[in-house]
Amino acid sequence: MKTRVAIIGSGPAGLLLGHLLRAEGIDCVVLERQTRDYVESRIRAGVLETVTTDLLHRLGIDQRLNAEGMVEDGFNLASDDQVVRIDIKALTGRHVTVYGQTEVTRDLIEAAPARGLDIVFEAKDVEIHGIDGDAPFVTYTKDGESLRVDAQFIAGCDGFHGPSRKAIGDGAEFERAYPFGWLGILADVPPCHPELIYANTVDGFALASMRSPTRSRYYIQVPLTEDIRNWPEERLWDELDRRFAPLADRPVVRGPALEMSIAPLRSYVFETMRRGRLFLAGDAAHIVPPTGAKGLNLAASDVAYLADALIAQVKRDDEAALLGYQARALARIWKAERFSWTLTKLMHRFPDDGPFEHRMQVAELDYVAGSRAMQTAIAENYVGLPL
Ligand code: RFL
Ligand code: PHB
Numbered sequence: 001m002k003t004r005v006a007i008i009g010s011g012p013a014g015l016l017l018g019h020l021l022r023a024e025g026i027d028c029v030v031l032e033r034q035t036r037d038y039v040e041s042r043i044r045a046g047v048l049e050t051v052t053t054d055l056l057h058r059l060g061i062d063q064r065l066n067a068e069g070m071v072e073d074g075f076n077l078a079s080d081d082q083v084v085r086i087d088i089k090a091l092t093g094r095h096v097t098v099y100g101q102t103e104v105t106r107d108l109i110e111a112a113p114a115r116g117l118d119i120v121f122e123a124k125d126v127e128i129h130g131i132d133g134d135a136p137f138v139t140y141t142k143d144g145e146s147l148r149v150d151a152q153f154i155a156g157c158d159g160f161h162g163p164s165r166k167a168i169g170d171g172a173e174f175e176r177a178y179p180f181g182w183l184g185i186l187a188d189v190p191p192c193h194p195e196l197i198y199a200n201t202v203d204g205f206a207l208a209s210m211r212s213p214t215r216s217r218y219y220i221q222v223p224l225t226e227d228i229r230n231w232p233e234e235r236l237w238d239e240l241d242r243r244f245a246p247l248a249d250r251p252v253v254r255g256p257a258l259e260m261s262i263a264p265l266r267s268y269v270f271e272t273m274r275r276g277r278l279f280l281a282g283d284a285a286h287i288v289p290p291t292g293a294k295g296l297n298l299a300a301s302d303v304a305y306l307a308d309a310l311i312a313q314v315k316r317d318d319e320a321a322l323l324g325y326q327a328r329a330l331a332r333i334w335k336a337e338r339f340s341w342t343l344t345k346l347m348h349r350f351p352d353d354g355p356f357e358h359r360m361q362v363a364e365l366d367y368v369a370g371s372r373a374m375q376t377a378i379a380e381n382y383v384g385l386p387l
Helices: 012-022 036-041 050-059 063-068 088-092 101-111 163-168 233-244 295-316 320-347 355-370 372-383
Strands: 005-008 028-031 070-072 075-079 082-086 096-098 118-120 124-129 137-142 145-150 153-156 173-187 197-201 204-212 215-223 257-270 278-280
Touching (some): 005 012, 012 050, 036 101, 050 063, 082 355, 096 204, 124 163, 197 320, 215 233, 233 257, 257 320, 320 372, 355 372
Parallel strands (some): 005 028
Antiparallel strands (some): 070 096, 197 204
C-alpha cells in the first residue's frame, strides 16, 4: 500500500493528526497495535484545554463534546483545610472542558470512515524503515499476513512504549522519575465538588475530578511500590472520604469501581523529535506527571504544529514549517513540563521531605491565596499556553 503519511498509533495524537490531514485531502493511514475495543476503553485524561477543543471544533467532530463537555471556570488547590480557588475565567477569560480522553478517542474513531481515515487495528510487529532516505516505509503483520506501507512521511504517535522513538536512536533525553504514583478510581457517582480539587493533605496528594455530573474520578498518592491488591474499594473510599470531607461541598458518594489502577509519575522529554522522514508527536516524545492535566493537551498541540507543517509541505512544497517543527513543539512542551513539575512538587508529600519542605509548600499556597499575580500565572498555564 502507498500513502502520503503513515501514522503509528491511534491514541489522541495519531487520530487527531489523521483527521487534520484528511480534512485537507491528504492520504494517510493509522496503524494501531491494539483492538478497537481496547483503545476505546482505556481510561486516561479528563481535562481539555481550548487548544484541544478548538481542534475538535475545527474538525467538526464536536457534537458530543458540545452536548456533554462540562465547561469549568475554575479549580481548587488545597492544603490541609485551606482551599484556594483559581478562577480561571476571571483571570484569563478562558476555561477548560471536562470531557474524557476515552470519549475524544471514541468520537475520532467513529468519525474516521466517513472522512476516509483508514485505521488498521491489530497491526502487529510494526517496524520502521528507510527514514534517512526519501522512500521510508513501515512493515507490520495483520492476521498472520506480512504487509507494507510506503509513505512520504512517518508520524510516530505510538506513545511512550512504541517503536518510533527507538527508531530515532540516540537523542537528547531528559528525565525525572517521582517516588510515587496515583491510585485512581472511576465510578458512577456524583462528584463531591462542582470543580476539581487538588489537595496536599497530611496523608499525601489527592485529586477529586469528574467525567460528568454523574461520574467521578478520584486519585490518591501512593508509594511506587504499592500493590493495588492492598486497596479494596472500601479502603480507597474511606481514604477519599477522610481527605475530602474538610474541603468539598458534599460528602464523597461511594459506588462500584468501573476502573481502578495505579499510574507511575514521570517527567520525560526526548528532544530529538525528528530524524529524516520520521516525526514524533505526543507521549512518544514526552511524558508529564498528570498533576497539570497536560499529557493529552500536549499531544494535541504537537499534532496541530505537525499537521500544519505536513500540509504546507504536501500542498505548497514549503518545507520551512517541517524544519521548524521540533523547535516550535519543544518551546511549548518545556513550559508544560515546568508547570506539571512545579504543581507536582507543590501538591505531593515526597518521602525525603521533612517539616521544612512542608512549610515551604504551605507558604507557597498561602502566597497563591493572597496574590492575584500568582493565581494568574497558575491559571494561564492550567488553561493552556497559546499555540
Ligand atoms: P497514547 O494515548 O499512549 O497512544 C499511543 C497509541 O500507540 C499505540 N501503539 C502502537 N501502535 C502500533 N504499533 C506499536 N508497536 C505500538 N505501540 C503503541 C498504543 O496502543 C496507543 O493506542 O499516546 P498519545 O496519542 O501521544 O496521547 C497521549 C495521552 O494519551 C497521554 O498524554 C495522557 O493520557 C497521559 N495521561 C494522563 N494525562 C492527563 O492529562 N491526565 C490524566 O489523568 C492522565 N492519566 C495518562 C493517564 C497516561 C497513562 N498511561 C500512558 C499509562 C493514565 C495512564 C495510565
Ligand atoms: C482526571 O480527571 O483524570 C484528571 C483531571 C485532572 C488531572 C489529572 C487527571 O490533573
